[in-house]
Amino acid sequence: MIAQLTLIERQYAIMISAAVAVCGALMILVGRDDAMGIHGALVFLAGILTIFRIGESYFAPAPSDERLAHYYDDPSKVAIVLAMIWAVVGLAVGDWVAWQLVEPDLTFGVAWSSFGRLRPVHTTSVIFGFGGNALIATSLYVLQRTSRARLPDQVSPWFVVYGYNLFCLLAVTGYMMGITQSKEYAEPEWYTDLWLVVVWVVYFLVYLRPLARRKEPHIYVSNWYYMAFILVVAILHIVNNLAVPVSLGHAKSYSAFSGVQDAMTQWWYGHNAVAFFLTAGFLGMMYYFLPMRAGRPIFSYRMSIISFWGITFFYMWAGSHHLHYTALPQWVQTLGMTFSLMLLIPSWASAGNVLLTLNGAWDKVRDDATLRFMMVAGVFYGLTTLEGSFMAIRSVNSLSHYTDWTIGHVHAGALGWVAMITFGSIYATVPWLWKREQMYSPKLVEAHFWLALAGTVIYVFAMWNSGIVQGLMWRTYNESGTLAFSFIDTLVAMHPYYIARAVGGLLFLIGGCVGAYNIWMTIKVPSAVTDLAADVPQPAVVGSGALRAAE
Amino acid sequence: MSFFGLHYRLESKAIGLTLGIIVVASIGGLVEIAPLFTIHQTVEDAPDMRLYTPLELAGRNIYIREGCYACHSQMIRTLRDEVDRYGPYSLAVESKYDHPMLWGSKRTGPDLARVGEKYSDQWHVAHLNNPRDVVPVSVMPAYGWLLMTELRIDDLGLHLKAQRAVGVPYTEEMIANAALDAYAQSNPDSSLADGVTKRYGKATTMRAFDGRPSYLTEMDALVAYLQVLGRLTDAAHKSVAQAGAGQ
Numbered sequence: 001m002i003a004q005l006t007l008i009e010r011q012y013a014i015m016i017s018a019a020v021a022v023c024g025a026l027m028i029l030v031g032r033d034d035a036m037g038i039h040g041a042l043v044f045l046a047g048i049l050t051i052f053r054i055g056e057s058y059f060a061p062a063p064s065d066e067r068l069a070h071y072y073d074d075p076s077k078v079a080i081v082l083a084m085i086w087a088v089v090g091l092a093v094g095d096w097v098a099w100q101l102v103e104p105d106l107t108f109g110v111a112w113s114s115f116g117r118l119r120p121v122h123t124t125s126v127i128f129g130f131g132g133n134a135l136i137a138t139s140l141y142v143l144q145r146t147s148r149a150r151l152p153d154q155v156s157p158w159f160v161v162y163g164y165n166l167f168c169l170l171a172v173t174g175y176m177m178g179i180t181q182s183k184e185y186a187e188p189e190w191y192t193d194l195w196l197v198v199v200w201v202v203y204f205l206v207y208l209r210p211l212a213r214r215k216e217p218h219i220y221v222s223n224w225y226y227m228a229f230i231l232v233v234a235i236l237h238i239v240n241n242l243a244v245p246v247s248l249g250h251a252k253s254y255s256a257f258s259g260v261q262d263a264m265t266q267w268w269y270g271h272n273a274v275a276f277f278l279t280a281g282f283l284g285m286m287y288y289f290l291p292m293r294a295g296r297p298i299f300s301y302r303m304s305i306i307s308f309w310g311i312t313f314f315y316m317w318a319g320s321h322h323l324h325y326t327a328l329p330q331w332v333q334t335l336g337m338t339f340s341l342m343l344l345i346p347s348w349a350s351a352g353n354v355l356l357t358l359n360g361a362w363d364k365v366r367d368d369a370t371l372r373f374m375m376v377a378g379v380f381y382g383l384t385t386l387e388g389s390f391m392a393i394r395s396v397n398s399l400s401h402y403t404d405w406t407i408g409h410v411h412a413g414a415l416g417w418v419a420m421i422t423f424g425s426i427y428a429t430v431p432w433l434w435k436r437e438q439m440y441s442p443k444l445v446e447a448h449f450w451l452a453l454a455g456t457v458i459y460v461f462a463m464w465n466s467g468i469v470q471g472l473m474w475r476t477y478n479e480s481g482t483l484a485f486s487f488i489d490t491l492v493a494m495h496p497y498y499i500a501r502a503v504g505g506l507l508f509l510i511g512g513c514v515g516a517y518n519i520w521m522t523i524k525v526p527s528a529v530t531d532l533a534a535d536v537p538q539p540a541v542v543g544s545g546a547l548r549a550a551e
Numbered sequence: 552m553s554f555f556g557l558h559y560r561l562e563s564k565a566i567g568l569t570l571g572i573i574v575v576a577s578i579g580g581l582v583e584i585a586p587l588f589t590i591h592q593t594v595e596d597a598p599d600m601r602l603y604t605p606l607e608l609a610g611r612n613i614y615i616r617e618g619c620y621a622c623h624s625q626m627i628r629t630l631r632d633e634v635d636r637y638g639p640y641s642l643a644v645e646s647k648y649d650h651p652m653l654w655g656s657k658r659t660g661p662d663l664a665r666v667g668e669k670y671s672d673q674w675h676v677a678h679l680n681n682p683r684d685v686v687p688v689s690v691m692p693a694y695g696w697l698l699m700t701e702l703r704i705d706d707l708g709l710h711l712k713a714q715r716a717v718g719v720p721y722t723e724e725m726i727a728n729a730a731l732d733a734y735a736q737s738n739p740d741s742s743l744a745d746g747v748t749k750r751y752g753k754a755t756t757m758r759a760f761d762g763r764p765s766y767l768t769e770m771d772a773l774v775a776y777l778q779v780l781g782r783l784t785d786a787a788h789k790s791v792a793q794a795g796a797g798q
Contacts, residue, residue, distance in 0.1 A: 101659070104683070104690040114692035116618025178616035183651055211565040219562050227568060232576045239580075244716045246709045252612065254713050259646035260594060261587045263654050268580050276576075305558050312572055316579030325628035326654065327643035329593055332583050339579070398630055402658040475632040483635055487661040492688050 001074055002057035004067060009155045013054050016159060020166075021047025027191070030249040035177045036191070039170055039251070046166050071144040071537055073433055075157040079137035080426055080433070081523075082165055084516040086129025087419075091509040094122040098502035102495070112176040120175045120187045126414065127185065127277065129168045134422045135281040136161060136203070139226040141429060142288045143207060146223060147214030148538045156206045163199035167192060179251045183266050185273045186240050190253040193241040200237070204230050215538035221304045225284030228312050232276040240269035260327055267322040275315035278413065282421050283311075283350055289425040290374045291357060294364055299356035303349045310346025314339050321392035324401065333394065340392030344385060351382030369442065369449040373424030376453060380416025384409065399471040404497070408463025415456040415508055423452065423515055430522050432535070440521035444514050451511030458504030466497035595644040597786040602648060602719060603779070604751045605707040605733040610776025612710075613769050614653070617694065624655030625664040625780065638665040639787040648719045648783075660691060665781035672760050675774045697770040698761060704730040725750050737771040738764045754782070 005013065024047055027040025097118050100106045107114045140157060144150060151157055171188040174180065180187040188196070207230055211219060243253035257265050291298050298304060320328060320336030355378055358365060365375050387409050391400050400406060427445055431438050439445055473493060476484040561567050587593050603611060614620070627633050629640045641664050646652045655662075670678075674685060679697055682689035707729035711721045725732070728746060735743035739757035741764075748755055760774040781787075 100692070101690050104692055107692045109693060109695055111617075111694075111696055114617065114694070116621050116692070119618060119621045175618075180615060180618065181651065182615040182618075182620050182653065184656060208565060208569070217563055218559075219565065219568060224562070224568060224572075228572045228576070231569060231572050235573070235576065244713045246706065246713045250706070250709070252710070254710075254717050255651035256717050257652075258648060258650045258718065259652050260643040261584070262650070262652040263646075264584050264587055266651070268584060302555060305555065309575060313575045313578070316576050317583060318579075320583060322656065323654075325630055326626050327641050327646075329587070329590070332587070335583060398628070401628075402624055402656070402662075406657065474636070475630070477632070483632060487636070488686060488688060491659075491690065498690075 001078075002054055003060040004063050004072075004074060005154050007062055009153065010054055010058055012155050013158065014051055014058075016155070017047045017050040017054065019047075021051065023047075031251070032249070034250050034252075035174070035179055036249065036251040038177065039174065039179075039191070042170065042173065043166070046162075046169075050162070068150060069536055070150075071141075071535070072151040072154060072157065073141065073144075075151075075161045076137040076141045076429075077433055079133045079140075079161050080430065080519070082161070083130050083133035083137060083422070083426070084512075084519055086125050086133060086168065087512050088509075088516050090122055090125025090130055091505070091512045093118055093125060095502060095505040095509050097122055098498070098505050101498045102502055111178070117175050117178065117180075120180060120184075121172045123185060124168065124171045124175070124187065126419075127273075128171070129165075131278065131282075131418055131422065132164060132168070133161075134426065135226070135229065135277075135285070136164060138285045138289070138425055138429065139207065139229075139281070141433070142220075142222050142284065143210055143226065144537065145535070146216065146220035146288065147210050148216055149210040149213045150537045151206065152209040152213070156202055160199060160203045160206055163195070163202070167196045167199060170195070174251070181241070181243065181253065181255065183240060183255070184270055186237070186266070186269055189251045190241070190243050190245050191251070193237065197234070197238065200230070200234050204234065220288070221298070221301075221308065222284040222288040224308050225280045225287065228308070229276050229281035229284065232272065232280070232312070232316075236269045236272050236276070240265055260329075263323055263326070264320060264328060264332065268316070268319040271319035271322060272315055274413070275311065275318075278418050279315075280311065282418055283307075285425045286354060286374065286377065286421050289421075289428045290354060290371075290378075293368070293371045293374065293424070293428045294358055294361045296357055296361050299353050299359070303353045307346040307349035307353065310343070310349070314343045314346065318343055318392065321397065322401075324394050324397040337392050337394055337397075341389050344389040347385035347389075348382060351378050351385070354378035354381070369446040370424050370427040370439075372449055373420050373427065373452075376449075377417050377420035377424060380412060380420065380456070384413040384417055387412065399475070400467060403467035403471045404463040404494070404501075405467025405471065408460050408467055411463065412456070412460045415452070415459065419508075420452060420456075423448065426515075426519065430519055434523055436522055436526075440518050440525055444518040448511045448515045448518070451507050451514065455504045455506070455508030455511060458507065459501055460504075462497045462500035462504060466494045466501075469493055469497075593643060594647055595642050595786060595790075597642075597644040597647075597784040599786070600644060600647065600784040601752050601754060602721065602725075603783075604736055604747065604755060604775070605704070605711060605725075605729040606702075606736040606772050606775045607779050608710060608714070608776075609702060609704070609707060609733060609769075610772035610774070611653075613697070613773045614776060619663075620653045620655050622655075622657060622659035622691070623661065623663045624658050625652075625662065626654035627662055627664050633662070637662045638781065639790070642787050642790065644786055645781070645784060648714075650714065650717050650719065660689075663777070663780055667778050667780040667782040668756075672758060672774055672778070673762065675777055676761050676770055679770065679773065694773075697773060698768055700769045702733070702767045702769050702772050704733045704767065707733055722750075733772075734767055736775065737761075737767055740764065 021044050024040050024044025028037050031037040100115050170192045179189050242256040245253040317339035320332045321340045324333050365371050470490045473485045473490040478484040627637045627641045678685045679694045681693040682691040708726050711726045711729050715721045731743050732747045735741050735747050761770040
């Protein structure tokens, strides 16, 4: 890994790590009376350990120029391994808190293990840890192939991968210590947010530079989506996290927004975290790995254009459907509902494009669990976006909001769409990246597929039932015109569904563990070396002018 | 040139695509969010609106720290069953000083927007200490350590200052006395108690919330916060009364 870096790159890496360590030391100093000091220690350690790691191989011989004849995939490999670790952790915590709702005394009386603190550990681990690492890994992989250009240097992608994981680590350890902004999916506090901004700017530059130097005249559709993901997440993150810290030595900050404006900003962020983190990036993944695996071109180029701009434009209006019947002005609620309905068009254009691409390759879907992961992801994407548009209708929302129906909807998307497309893409990439003929065990991929599908279906059905039952019970009146059920009556009715949900989650978790084991064995056990002859960048041409002339 | 022809050219330019995405994605947020800051009717007037006392603010921060918002909303919707169950629907002005708002998105437990003074302090203390002591089928976690953890008050002045920076009208006097006011609010017999009512109004609840006046715990702060929920202004009750009178 380090041996691949040139001497100057090793020096840069040490300087950056030293800067990180200094930041950590400063945080320890100013935050010594606060939980921030502990985070300072963590940052300091991260910087120091990286320096030692580089120092170990600092005097290794410089890499030969031969490396430039291959794509630079080491960061993607590491990010895939990290993604699987976050997946197992995040799914395990999620299932654990699901059991806490069945048996509330599973907290053992300690603060860090209560539902309220662990719930964001679950959401951050799966969304940002698992999803984010998978997006970084695949985006760098796809970017190089579709641009036929190598990453411009060998330090900045590492900064993105390790910096991003430091962000995730600060986030989840913070929640357990009680450091949170309380904004859903934007819980990390101000200094962690600032760190993410730095990492994200570098990520954008890493992405933009190969695009600018690409050897293909057109930018492939996957890259539009990855770009939209990077750009819009940056906008959302910066605006929603504007806050004033109590002091430079306090982890706690107060949001710049309050009340109704804060609610609108938060759900503009929250819904578009779904749109641009959990949809756009993963559509980018799908537009590359599904045609590659199926061996067929995308069904319709024009449909992909319509769905891309539709999603980019419509989604940003839809956030206010989280605030139906609240103190938010009604015209904003109505706009949110209207755009949520229109959103179905680009969403189904994407889902349709997926399924029509597979038309003619259904035998492969039958035989290949990896491709089946992607196909099922496309189906769940279509179903979830239909359900989402439906739930955004005011009168439907009056029933579904505040209930488990929302949780079921989110997991239909997160398990059925996001996780399935990710597992499918990872199973496709791992043999390509590590130059293996196939995964260590195709049978385990098959087992993972059925565990994941069964887990998702059980989970979603349990939450549909509990959500609709509870929503109906809340609004049931008896003959004398008073409410028929106390809140606690409705809670008791949830108990069997909560058990079913936790069982569904457990199946999904077991599937994730099987997947992690299979991937680990594929990496560890070498097989016959298979080098894809075509999988190399275009030879570097000195001077871009010469290149243009050649084209 | 046709739309697709235009796109054919756009997708060969990285910077063009970047700018296109930024412009197209920005419109929705600008149209929906920016007017909320300028349109006067977005937030109602409520001249009687109080500020959170330092103790209540500290309690609010504990509520955030423990993730209570993950299971409890603070937003009663304009639906009949919600008004019957929880009280008058929530107005925007009621969370005017909430940085951030805690409207919530899920009711694993009931809404808390108007829970203030609905239950006694003793009930809250027993319930937070172990919910199943008072509600046998509750699935809420037990927060036993709140009673045993001393509340940090030395930095409350800084908290109020940061709140003022984001727009909450705390005065210099409030900031200077923040720590003492937090202590005095849960110690109503102390000589400092008058200062709290002078600064935060006569409606301020002055009680030994956890039952132990001399010992200021996180339980005091959290219960003080829960008891003020829905009671910072009477605007919501008044608007219901006016609507009733109009019929």
